[in-house]
Amino acid sequence: MFKKILIANRGEIALRILRACKELGIATVAVHSTADADAMHVRLADESVCIGPPPARESYLNVPSLLAACEITGADAVHPGYGFLAENARFAEILKDHNIHFIGPKAEHIRIMGDKIEAKKTAQRLGIPVVxxxxxxxxxxxxxxxxxxxxxxxxxxxxxxxxxxxxxxxxxxxxxxxxxxxxxxxxxxxxxxxxxxxxxxYLAKPRHIEVQVLGDGRGHAIHLGERDCSLQRRHQKVWEEAPSPVITPAQRAEIGETVAKAMRDMNYLGVGTVEFLYEDGNFYFIEMNTRIQVEHPVTEMVTGIDLINEQIRVAAGEPLNLRQEDVVFEGHAIECRVNAEHPTTFRPSPGRITHYHVPGGLGIRVDSNAYQGYSIPPHYDSLVGKLIVHGKTRDECLMRLRRALDEFVVDGIDTTLPLFRTLVRTKAIAEGQYDIHWLEHFLAEHPEKKAG
Structure with a gap:
């Protein structure tokens, strides 16, 4: 197992990785730009290193600075999270050249799946249905x-x-x-x-369905079911849930095994997500993300499996001890991405959080690095945090989500919380009858409802 992991990211995912490391007994190094000096993961890490000024290209994308931070702290592995350098094959190769482990797939798989054309050819060759x-x-x-x-x-x-x-x-x-x-x-x-x-x-009314996979690079791979990410605005996911309201257990098993077999044939290492458009009972491959996903918590909530923990273990060379029959799906989970954005214009709303209260109770999880007094910097994405809710059924989950959204307070900045308070009370959402175009049409037809 690794002795010290450098977390080459920021925000809620950096804090999520740090918590997994602590539970595994692994020392942590937080890197940060000058804009993130007061970030929660920086405060909680065993060590921290400033790697540059606010622009990402001069800090979080600055490979020489990250290598220097590894050398200074003695980190033997780097976890890239998502975004930034998470799907940069060259970065993975550079770390390997410096005897530092990259907690992610092999560089060749990152490179193949990073090219949409090559990814589609590879998917076809591996028996995955394509558009x-x-x-x-x-x-x-x-x-x-x-x-x-x-x-x-x-x-x-x-x-x-x-x-x-x-x-x-x-x-x-x-x-x-x-x-x-x-x-x-x-x-x-x-x-x-x-x-x-x-x-x-071009599919007229497809849903966006993605399958979570996990492999150990030794020919052993499993799937952890699907997530429905069909509620999108400008091709950006807004709300994710597992399982999908429209996928049957038989369909889940079939597409899941198709994807898992492909990962076994590839000797895929680590976590990954194979994304599909789904229409009229058919799945069509669109891309594969060779990293942990923003929406991974909904899968963790319905399977009870810690994906970051497993990702670290297999990257360290440990075999995947989970078998497909060990994966049991229980209940329903929904995630809302709470962004620092104006609720009607969706313009970023950076600034200081003057009051912050997260919901609690059974089945409620909030992944966020925010706190009262924290300032959302203007230099990066606008994600404040993720509200994840679990229930025994989808109806129970929606009821719990309504309550949790009403409890969630973020003052001092604009957020998308009012949008979710509207969506969770909308008939089409309650019935699970939506596709990837639904939210755009809803906002266009009901502009007054953006603000709840």
């Missing part, structure tokens, strides 16, 4: 028109190196395709430095 589309990157408008005619309009133009909805455009007809290609390429080049794009069939 109909181009076999690779689109090099000309003529080729795009040919592929689109084969799979049928509407089509989705997607950046090969994309994420977060950037470099993604819908072409409803052949007349729209040229403009969609041009815009997607421009966005992809600006956001990722790579203008490669590809085409996929």
């Amino acid at each position: 109909p589309g181009s076999d690779g990157g689109i090099t000309s408008d003529e080729e795009a028109q040919r592929v689109a005619a084969e799979i049928g309009f509407p089509v989705l133009v997607k950046a090969a190196a994309g994420g977060g909805g950037r470099g993604m455009k819908v072409a409803m007809t052949a007349d729209d395709l040229s403009q969609a290609l041009s815009t997607a390429r421009s966005e992809a080049k600006a956001a990722f430095g790579d203008d490669a794009v590809y085409l996929e069939k």
Whole structure:
């Protein structure tokens, strides 16, 4: 087992990793920018190192500074969390060259799954169902028109190196395709430095279903069920739940085993999430995230399995002791991402939290690094924390979530709490009848309800 882990991240995920390390008896090193000197994980870590000024490129993305922090503290492993360098294959290789363990997958798997085109080819080869589309990157408008005619309009133009909805455009007809290609390429080049794009069939009302996997890099891998992440705004997840309201136990077992077998064939190491669009009983692979997910707590709540703990153990070379039959799904869990954003404009709302009270009681979990008097810095994402609620049934979970949201108080800044108070009392949500476009349409049709 590792003796000392450097946590190369910030915010709630850094605190989540720190807690797992403490429970495993592993010493911790918190790195931070000057803007995060008062962060909770910095206060609680065994050691802390300032790695630069607020801009991420000069601190959390500064590989030489992270290596220096490892050398100064004697850390023998780095946990990247999510975001920043979590899916940077070169960073994993650099750490290996310096005899420091990267708590994550092998660099080759990060690299393969980081390229959307290569990831799709790999998924097909491993027997995972994919969305109909181009076999690779689109090099000309003529080729795009040919592929689109084969799979049928509407089509989705997607950046090969994309994420977060950037470099993604819908072409409803052949007349729209040229403009969609041009815009997607421009966005992809600006956001990722790579203008490669590809085409996929555009699904009208799909749900976003993802399957959590865990492997030990030795040919042993299991799945831990699915999460439904269909409530999204601008392709960003807002609300996640497990299990999905529309997936049957038989479907869960089938798609779960398909994914787990693929991970065994890859000798995949660590945690990962295989994401699908789901429509009319069919699953279509869209991408794989080779890291811990923001929404991992809902899986932990319904399985009782500590994903960060398992991630650290297998990265240290320990075999995966869990068998598929050991994974038992109990009850229902929902996570709400509480962001420091204005509830009607969704503009970031950094600033000092003047009053902070989190809900409590049976089945309530809050993953947050916030506290009364803490200032949300303007330099990073706007996540204040995650409210996760568990119940014996989905109805009980929703009732408990209503109560928890009413108890949750964050003053001094704007947050998205009012949005969730509205959603949890909305008929379509209560009935589980929504898709990835539902929230955008709801907000457009009921702008007054954004603020609750």
